[in-house]
Amino acid sequence: MMMLEYQGKQLLRSAGVNVPDGIVVPRNGRAVEKIADRVEHYPVAVKAQVASGSRGKRGGVLRTETPQAMVACARQLFDTVFGEERPRALLIEPWLAIERELYLSVTVDGRADGYAVIYAPKGGIDIEDGPPPVRYGVGAAQRFRAHELRHALAGAESDYQLREKVVALAQRLVRAAAAHDCTTIEINPLAVLAGGELVAADAKVVRDEWAAFRNEQIRAAREEAKRRAGKLLRGCLDMQHMYVRLDGDIGLISGGAGMTMAAMDMIAEFGGRPACFLDCSPGPTSTRGYRPAFALLDADPQVKVILVSVFGGGTQMQRVANSMKEIMRERKSAKPVVFRLDGTNVDQVPAILGGFGARNHDRLEDAVAEAVRLAKGAR
Numbered sequence: 001m002m003m004l005e006y007q008g009k010q011l012l013r014s015a016g017v018n019v020p021d022g023i024v025v026p027r028n029g030r031a032v033e034k035i036a037d038r039v040e041h042y043p044v045a046v047k048a049q050v051a052s053g054s055r056g057k058r059g060g061v062l063r064t065e066t067p068q069a070m071v072a073c074a075r076q077l078f079d080t081v082f083g084e085e086r087p088r089a090l091l092i093e094p095w096l097a098i099e100r101e102l103y104l105s106v107t108v109d110g111r112a113d114g115y116a117v118i119y120a121p122k123g124g125i126d127i128e129d130g131p132p133p134v135r136y137g138v139g140a141a142q143r144f145r146a147h148e149l150r151h152a153l154a155g156a157e158s159d160y161q162l163r164e165k166v167v168a169l170a171q172r173l174v175r176a177a178a179a180h181d182c183t184t185i186e187i188n189p190l191a192v193l194a195g196g197e198l199v200a201a202d203a204k205v206v207r208d209e210w211a212a213f214r215n216e217q218i219r220a221a222r223e224e225a226k227r228r229a230g231k232l233l234r235g236c237l238d239m240q241h242m243y244v245r246l247d248g249d250i251g252l253i254s255g256g257a258g259m260t261m262a263a264m265d266m267i268a269e270f271g272g273r274p275a276c277f278l279d280c281s282p283g284p285t286s287t288r289g290y291r292p293a294f295a296l297l298d299a300d301p302q303v304k305v306i307l308v309s310v311f312g313g314g315t316q317m318q319r320v321a322n323s324m325k326e327i328m329r330e331r332k333s334a335k336p337v338v339f340r341l342d343g344t345n346v347d348q349v350p351a352i353l354g355g356f357g358a359r360n361h362d363r364l365e366d367a368v369a370e371a372v373r374l375a376k377g378a379r
Contacts, residue, residue: 001209001221004049006091008205012185015176017169019200022093024049025074027086032074035092036067043095046073052083056125060087063095084245096201101189103127104166106173108183112137115177117149117170121156123189131156136170141178144171165198166190181211181218232299235292241280243296248273249375251297251335253290255281255310263309266364272372275303280310287323291330298333304378305336307371309364312343321352321360328356336374340367 003011009019025035048060055061060082064070074090103123109116115138122130136152138144149167157163173185186204193199212219226237236243242257250272254260257279264274280293297303310320320341328337340361341349349360361367 001207001218001225002051003205003207003221004051004088005047005203006049006089008185008203009200011176011180011182011205012173012187012200012203015172015179017172017176017187017200018198019203020093020096022091025090025092027078027088032071032078032090035074036071039067039070039092041094042066042070044070045093045095046070046077047091047093048077048080048082048087049089049091050082050085050087052085055082058082096191096199097194098189098191098201099194100192101201102166102192102198103130103133103186103188104170104173104190105184105186105188106138106170106177106182107186109135109137112139114139114143115141115174117174119153119156119166119170127188138174141174144174146171161196162192165196169198181208181215182206183208232292232296236278236296239280239289239292241278241289241293243279244277246274246276247302248275249302249304249378250371251275251278251300251303251306253278253280253293253297253306253308253310255279255312255315257281259309259311263307263364263368266368267307267372270365270368270372272368272375275300287326290323291327294327294331294333298331298335303335305338305371305374307338307340307367309340309367310343311341315343317341317343317346318348318352321349324358325352325356328358338367338371338374340364 006022006024013019023035023038025031043063043065046062046064048055050060060077062073064073077087077090101124103120105118106115107118117136117138118133120127120130120133134152134156136149146167149170150163153163153166177185182205184204184206187200187202189201191199191201207218209218209222212222226234233243250267252260252263252274254263260277260279264277267274278293280289297306339353339358353360
């Protein structure tokens with residue numbers, strides 16, 4: 001669950017991280033007018049508060065020099081769509097005189113059996129053009145060792161005073177991630193000001209939704225996200241489906257995050273574009289579990305074809321197939337559906353799917369190839 005920038009910065013501030021003093025403007029025209037009276041010094045940065053990435057490259061951060069320009073920029077940003085999302089708020093901060101932009105993050109990493117610290121000596125929106133980042137595998141938060149990170153940074157950062165500041169900041173981020181059930185804390189850019197001060201100019205904080213059972217803040221955020229979601233998406237969220245909207249035209253219904261990612265990669269490899277990441281693994285055998293997923297994708301005009309890819313050992317495929325049979329009989333949409341079911345009792349699947357004119361593909365490659373062909377034909 002990704003926090004908005006201002007929420008992430010509030011978390012960082014509580015952990016002792018230096019962040020700019022900002023003003024949050026809710027989505028309210030009168031609030032924009034009133035906030036202009038509270039800003040004393042210019043220039044300022046007006047920043048759209050959205051969960052989608054690449055905000056800076058999409059014009060989501062604007063510099064303004066006067067109250068009138070700030071109000072105009074605020075209205076412009078509120079009317080702009082970023083990755084199918086309109087800003088829920090704006091964050092107004094002083095425009096920083098940045099001497100240098102760095103990158104620093106802490107993220108869950110399976111190779112480290114816990115957290116890993118990632119550092120790059122060149123940050124900002126063009127971080128991909130800089131030197132490769134340095135990775136330090138921490139593991140459990142209490143396993144952090146300053147001398148190990150210091151050694152890892154030696155080859156990437158020549159300024160030893162800056163290295164020490166980065167080491168101290170990284171330790172705070174690791175502790176904050178563990179304390180607040182974060183899977184990622186990313187600061188890009190980590191700004192170096194003229195006096196050598198480090199400031200988190202931006203913050204991307206992702207918290208673990210599955211920690212909601214023990215974390216009241218995460219539980220409340222999940223409920224708020226459900227209230228904001230439309231009826232169809234809310235149906236998927238109520239079933240604990242994992243859904244991420246993408247920009248393609250092949251709607252993917254799958255079981256298990258790994259299988260979903262594999263299918264997405266294969267769609268791209270075959271020249272197609274996935275429209276979503278939709279993992280239905282929490283309820284893999286019930287019609288009730290799959291029905292909201294089909295309703296969501298059938299209603300999406302961008303989706304041209306639906307690919308169902310489910311593999312399971314404990315999951316009985318004949319039960320999944322019977323669920324598909326019932327749903328297909330209920331559907332009003334004419335969008336084609338391609339099936340690839342594999343696992344326990346898969347030998348019973350062809351007869352069940354054949355009962356409503358569908359067939360089961362033996363290989364994911366064949367199912368993906370057909371889905372891509374149908375999607376291209378519908379464009």
